[in-house]
Amino acid sequence: MKRKFLLSLTAIVLGYFMFGPFYGLGGNEEVQNEKPSVLKVMSFNTWHFNINGWIKEANVGDRIIDFIKSENPDILLIQEHSRIRHRQLKQYPYRSETPYTSSKTTQAIFSKYPIIGNGSLDLPNTLNNIIYADILFRKDTIRVYNLHLQSFKIIPSTDNFSDGKKSEKTYKRLVETFSKQVEQAEILRNHLRKSPYANIVCGDFNNTQFSNVYKIVKDDLQDTFLEAGKGFGRTYDLWKIPLRIDYILADPNFEVLSHQNFDERLSDHYPVMATLRLKSHQ
Numbered sequence: 001m002k003r004k005f006l007l008s009l010t011a012i013v014l015g016y017f018m019f020g021p022f023y024g025l026g027g028n029e030e031v032q033n034e035k036p037s038v039l040k041v042m043s044f045n046t047w048h049f050n051i052n053g054w055i056k057e058a059n060v061g062d063r064i065i066d067f068i069k070s071e072n073p074d075i076l077l078i079q080e081h082s083r084i085r086h087r088q089l090k091q092y093p094y095r096s097e098t099p100y101t102s103s104k105t106t107q108a109i110f111s112k113y114p115i116i117g118n119g120s121l122d123l124p125n126t127l128n129n130i131i132y133a134d135i136l137f138r139k140d141t142i143r144v145y146n147l148h149l150q151s152f153k154i155i156p157s158t159d160n161f162s163d164g165k166k167s168e169k170t171y172k173r174l175v176e177t178f179s180k181q182v183e184q185a186e187i188l189r190n191h192l193r194k195s196p197y198a199n200i201v202c203g204d205f206n207n208t209q210f211s212n213v214y215k216i217v218k219d220d221l222q223d224t225f226l227e228a229g230k231g232f233g234r235t236y237d238l239w240k241i242p243l244r245i246d247y248i249l250a251d252p253n254f255e256v257l258s259h260q261n262f263d264e265r266l267s268d269h270y271p272v273m274a275t276l277r278l279k280s281h282q
Contacts, residue, residue, distance in 0.1 A: 037281035039137060042073035043202035043248055044271035049082040064266045073273055076110040077146040077202045096133045104129040107146050113137050121191055123184050126150055130188055134197065140278060143195050147188060147203035150180040181207055185216040198251040204269065205245050221249035224274035227256035234261065235270045248274040255279055
């Protein structure tokens, strides 16, 4: 029985990490971001701006703010947000956040363009969630989703895989989390199909591009990294293995002009940013 669990666990871990097209060859380098038709979108799991001091360095939260200001995205999507930080992001006159009355982890959407509608998918039986905002971009309305899917909550340790009881427990947790992620992805997919607008989906999927979760959400959307990114696209390190679990997915009505992965060590995740243009604005 122990051998069966170890083999199954190994298969899941290998599948989670290893297979699929994961290398970006780059896109258009000549992007004039100051053009009004161009939209810069950033997604960043900020780890609550290091409010609990997980990164043992000074002023990490303020450095995150400085980084955001220097990159100056038009739309900023934050997972694991800290509500008090909105005061430092005054360049965004519009924002939508997880309600104070919600038990969900805090997420936020900041925008330089008017937010004319917003909502929450209120994922069942979890602290994780998906929020969205309808944004008036020039004369068009676009819908932007900010998602934070179920976490595996596995502390990196060889004991989780070498010890019989721990490996069995880890295996069960992986299976349960995969199942919940698929459920959450299907909820989002159904919501996307009812959207009357061109959609952008951003956030922390807590799973790689080789997973069913990614495939369910992506559907016919464009993965901006695969369209215009370079290298391996790391957004998270697990056991020193570079993983891509944070994404920006764009409606086919957008042209993907660029995608950028950042090496800023300000969270357990690395931020990503894409430059898009509605094809109707060309």
